[in-house]
Amino acid sequence: MYEELLEDIAQGNALREVSPYLKLAVALGSILLCLLSESFVAPLAMALLLSLGVLLLARVDPRTYAALFAAPLSFALVSVGVILLLSGGADPLWGWQPLPWLSVSLTRESINEGILVLSRMIGGMSALIFLAVTTPMTDLFLVMRRCGIPEPVLDLAMMIYRAIFLILDQLVQTYQAQRMRLGYSSFGESIRSLSTLCGSVFIGSWIAGEDLVRAMDARCSAGKFAMPGDIQPVRAGPCLAVSAFLTMSALLVAITGSITVI
Amino acid sequence: MGSIILEARDVRYRYPRGMEAIRGISFHVRRGERVALVGPNGAGKSTLLLMFNGMIRPDSGILLFDNEPLAYDRDSLRRLRRRVGFVFQNPDRQIIAPTVWQDVAFGPTNLGLSEEQVRAAVEGALGAVGLAGFGRRPPHQLSSGEKKRVAMAGVLAMDPDLLVLDEPTNNLDPAGSEDIMELLDELGEKGKTIFISTHDVELAYPWADRVILLRAGEILQEDSPEVAFGDPDLVRRARLSVPALLELHRELERRGLSSPGRRPRTVLDLVRSVEQATRGGGARPPCGAIHVCNVDVTGREALARWLSAHDGISIGAMGTRAKQRAAGDGLPLDFSYGVIDKCMLSALNGRSSLILTVGGMVAQVEQRVARFREESGAAIDVRRVEGA
Numbered sequence: 001m002y003e004e005l006l007e008d009i010a011q012g013n014a015l016r017e018v019s020p021y022l023k024l025a026v027a028l029g030s031i032l033l034c035l036l037s038e039s040f041v042a043p044l045a046m047a048l049l050l051s052l053g054v055l056l057l058a059r060v061d062p063r064t065y066a067a068l069f070a071a072p073l074s075f076a077l078v079s080v081g082v083i084l085l086l087s088g089g090a091d092p093l094w095g096w097q098p099l100p101w102l103s104v105s106l107t108r109e110s111i112n113e114g115i116l117v118l119s120r121m122i123g124g125m126s127a128l129i130f131l132a133v134t135t136p137m138t139d140l141f142l143v144m145r146r147c148g149i150p151e152p153v154l155d156l157a158m159m160i161y162r163a164i165f166l167i168l169d170q171l172v173q174t175y176q177a178q179r180m181r182l183g184y185s186s187f188g189e190s191i192r193s194l195s196t197l198c199g200s201v202f203i204g205s206w207i208a209g210e211d212l213v214r215a216m217d218a219r220c221s222a223g224k225f226a227m228p229g230d231i232q233p234v235r236a237g238p239c240l241a242v243s244a245f246l247t248m249s250a251l252l253v254a255i256t257g258s259i260t261v262i
Numbered sequence: 263m264g265s266i267i268l269e270a271r272d273v274r275y276r277y278p279r280g281m282e283a284i285r286g287i288s289f290h291v292r293r294g295e296r297v298a299l300v301g302p303n304g305a306g307k308s309t310l311l312l313m314f315n316g317m318i319r320p321d322s323g324i325l326l327f328d329n330e331p332l333a334y335d336r337d338s339l340r341r342l343r344r345r346v347g348f349v350f351q352n353p354d355r356q357i358i359a360p361t362v363w364q365d366v367a368f369g370p371t372n373l374g375l376s377e378e379q380v381r382a383a384v385e386g387a388l389g390a391v392g393l394a395g396f397g398r399r400p401p402h403q404l405s406s407g408e409k410k411r412v413a414m415a416g417v418l419a420m421d422p423d424l425l426v427l428d429e430p431t432n433n434l435d436p437a438g439s440e441d442i443m444e445l446l447d448e449l450g451e452k453g454k455t456i457f458i459s460t461h462d463v464e465l466a467y468p469w470a471d472r473v474i475l476l477r478a479g480e481i482l483q484e485d486s487p488e489v490a491f492g493d494p495d496l497v498r499r500a501r502l503s504v505p506a507l508l509e510l511h512r513e514l515e516r517r518g519l520s521s522p523g524r525r526p527r528t529v530l531d532l533v534r535s536v537e538q539a540t541r542g543g544g545a546r547p548p549c550g551a552i553h554v555c556n557v558d559v560t561g562r563e564a565l566a567r568w569l570s571a572h573d574g575i576s577i578g579a580m581g582t583r584a585k586q587r588a589a590g591d592g593l594p595l596d597f598s599y600g601v602i603d604k605c606m607l608s609a610l611n612g613r614s615s616l617i618l619t620v621g622g623m624v625a626q627v628e629q630r631v632a633r634f635r636e637e638s639g640a641a642i643d644v645r646r647v648e649g650a
Contacts, residue, residue, distance in 0.1 A: 158364070169354075211355040215356045216368075219372065228397065
C-alpha cells in the first residue's frame, strides 16, 4: 500500500510541526533551481542536503527512503541512457552504426547533457520526496485553500483523498481473498482474477459513493467543507534555515554554471 | 416521564422490486429514554432507523418528530437532520473528510455556524467522545473504536435532540464496545434521547429503558427489557437468545437459590436476589465503602497521596475525562464499565473502592448507592475524596 505508506510517514515525521509553507518553499525552490542550473554540481549538492534533511531532521527510515528513491531513479537512468547514446554532438568519443538508418554514439556533449539531466532529475526527485515525506496531504489542502484554489476543486480533492484509502482497503482485502483461493496462480488465472478484482472494486466504489452522499445528507450537507483555521506557524529558526538553504543553493547554481564532467 | 419526541403510526415500506421491509409498525419514544430496537439480521432495523431522519420515506403511515409529521422538502429535512443525529453502522461510510477535525466540523459548517461556533462545537464534541487532540489525524490511521467515536462526534457537534445509532458496537472488541456503551450512558445522563438498533441482547438488556423486538418488519414485543426478553418463546421466535443473566436467574430461582419476583437487570441485582434467598435471617458481613473523587478538582499529587494511604484499593473510572485522567496519571483501572454496580458488588463483599469521575456524576453515584441502600438495607457508605 504505497500511498498509505507515504502518507503515514508524512503524518509521523519529525518535521511535522514545521510550517508547510516553508517545506513547500524548499521543494518548489529546489526544483526551480535544479532546472535553472547549467551544471550537475548544484542539483547534486541540493539532493545531498535534502536527503540529509529527510534522514536526519525528518528522521525517515533510510531503507524506506532508499526504496522511495529507487523506483523513479530506475526510470531516470533509462532516460539518461537514451540521451547519452542518441543525442549526438560534434566531438564523438565512441560510435557504432548497427543499421544504415540508426547510429549510436557517445560524445562529449551527450555525456555532459546526460549527466546534467540525471543530476536535475535526482535533485528534483529529492525535492519531491522531501515534500511527500514531511508534509501530509491534509496540510497541503490547508495551504491550497489559503492560496485561493477554488473550493469545489479542493473539496473534490479532499473527498478523493479520503476515498483512496477506503478503495485501497477494499482492493487489498479482495486481492487477499483471491490469493487465498489460488487466484493469480497462472497467467490466464491472473487475467481472470484481475478483471474480477477491478469489477469488484468498481462496484464497491460505486456503493461507497452512494453511502458518502447519504452520510453527507444525514449531516445537513450544503456542499461545504470546513477547514481548520490554524496552520503550523512560520517560526524564525526554520525560516532562517530554509532561507539559508535556498540562498546557498542559488549561489551554487550561479558559481558552478560552467562546470561540466568532461 | 418526558414528552413524546418520536412516534411512528402504522408505518410501511417496501424496497423497489423487493419484499415489504417494514410491515405496519407503530411505537413512540419519549424524551430522555434509552430505547433498543433488537432483532436478527434482515429484520428491518436499519430500514426503520433510516426513516427517523427522513433518509427513507415510508410508503404509508406517518412518522412524527416532536408531534409534527415529518415533511420531506429540502428545508424540513435539514431541520429534522439537525435534531436527529444518525450514526451509521460502518464508521468508514460516515467519515467523509480527510481529517478528524474537518469531519466533525462538517455538520456545524453546513448548518451555517460561524467559525468560532464551529470551533467550539468541534472541540466540545471531540472532548465528549474522548478524542481531544485527535483533530489533525487522518481517519484511516484510527482504530475501529476511534472511528466510531469520530462518527459519533460528527453527530454530537450538531447537538441533536435524538441520537440514533445503527449497531453501535458492531465490529468492536469487548473493551471498545464497553467504551461506546459507557459513552452512551454519559450522553443519556446529559439528557439525550438515544435509540439504538442491535442484535446483541447482552448489550441491550442492561442498557435500555425499553426494548422493541423486531422480526421480519413487524414488532413482536415492546416493553421493559426484563419483560421483552423474559419470554423464551418470544425470544426464540425473534431469532435471538435470552440474556445469560436472565437464564441464570431462572435456573437459580427454580432451585430456590434466587428470590422470585423482579428479574435482575445487572449482576448486582442477581447477587442481591441470591443473597436474599440464601442468607435468611443471618447477619450481613460489614460492607466496604465507595470513595468518589472528582478528578476536575482533585490534583494529581492529592490523589496520589490519597491512594498511597489506601494501598490496594480497587479503582474504577466513570466518564471519558476520568478515564483519560487515570491513563494520564498511570492508574490501572479495575472497572471501566458499569462502575457503580461493580463497586457496590465489591462493597457487599467487604471491599472498598474508589470511583474517579467528574462534576455531576459524583451526585449520580451518591443517589444510585442511596437507592440501593434503601432497597437492600446494605450499609454502603459513599465518601467524597479530599478536594472533591
